[in-house]
Amino acid sequence: DAGVIQSPRHEVTEMGQEVTLRCKPISGHDYLFWYRQTMMRGLELLIYFNNNVPIDDSGMPEDRFSAKMPNASFSTLKIQPSEPRDSAVYFCASSLFVQNTEAFFGQGTRLTVV
Amino acid sequence: AQSVSQHNHHVILSEAASLELGCNYSYGGTVNLFWYVQYPGQHLQLLLKYFSGDPLVKGIKGFEAEFIKSKFSFNLRKPSVQWSDTAEYFCAVNVYTGRRALTFGSGTRLQVQP
Numbered sequence: 763d764a765g766v767i768q769s770p771r772h773e774v775t776e777m778g779q780e781v782t783l784r785c786k787p788i789s790g791h792d793y794l795f796w797y798r799q800t801m802m803r804g805l806e807l808l809i810y811f812n813n814n815v816p817i818d819d820s821g822m823p824e825d826r827f828s829a830k831m832p833n834a835s836f837s838t839l840k841i842q843p844s845e846p847r848d849s850a851v852y853f854c855a856s857s858l859f860v861q862n863t864e865a866f867f868g869q870g871t872r873l874t875v876v
Numbered sequence: 877a878q879s880v881s882q883h884n885h886h887v888i889l890s891e892a893a894s895l896e897l898g899c900n901y902s903y904g905g906t907v908n909l910f911w912y913v914q915y916p917g918q919h920l921q922l923l924l925k926y927f928s929g930d931p932l933v934k935g936i937k938g939f940e941a942e943f944i945k946s947k948f949s950f951n952l953r954k955p956s957v958q959w960s961d962t963a964e965y966f967c968a969v970n971v972y973t974g975r976r977a978l979t980f981g982s983g984t985r986l987q988v989q990p
Contacts (some may be wrong), residue, residue: 805980862927
């Protein structure tokens with residue numbers, strides 16, 4: 763299995779531009795999570811999905827952030843418009859439905875907003 | 877809601893020294909516990925996990941952790957660290973029934989000097 767695949771690995775964009783981050787979870791996994799990692803705040807959960815349905819989006823910082831999961835093999839996290847304070851590493855993770863299992867993380871997308 | 881505390885933010889050790897990183901969680905119910913490691917510039921990888929049974933769990937690369945329910949603790953240990961253990965270590969918890977997303981501690985940066 764190729765694991766959780768994220769793209770792009772690095773993104774540099776100008777303030778005000780739209781940014782779309784992509785994630786392909788491990789095949790067969792029921793849960794998909796989006797996390798953000800910064801020096802100041804550590805690892806924060808933004809949103810997670812179960813069977814393509816958003817379960818908890820309370821971590822999404824503002825309306826500028828939106829996430830979708832149109833099918834079991836693809837999810838996007840969009841920031842529109844982007845701001846410099848959105849600069850961070852964004853991780854996607856997936857896991858199975860069963861209780862006793864861990865989450866598997868992708869390589870992350872390092873976003874820099876200038 | 878559950879929370880995780882990691883009291884050691886930065887630890888510096890010499891090779892062959894013993895390691896113990898503290899992790900405490902707050903939640904009154906049954907939890908699953910994890911330690912993840914993040915090598916410089918890489919994604920999070922699972923070191924070990926505890927779901928039930930023997931409270932002393934062994935993970936990869938010689939790491940182990942002990943779950944002490946009465947202390948709400950899940951400390952990570954390694955008898956002899958190597959330079960290659962230089963990384964950031966995250967303790968995480970999720971609730972056995974309910975919210976599946978992992979809640980992470982703030983992380984401990986371990987620096988092993990040769």
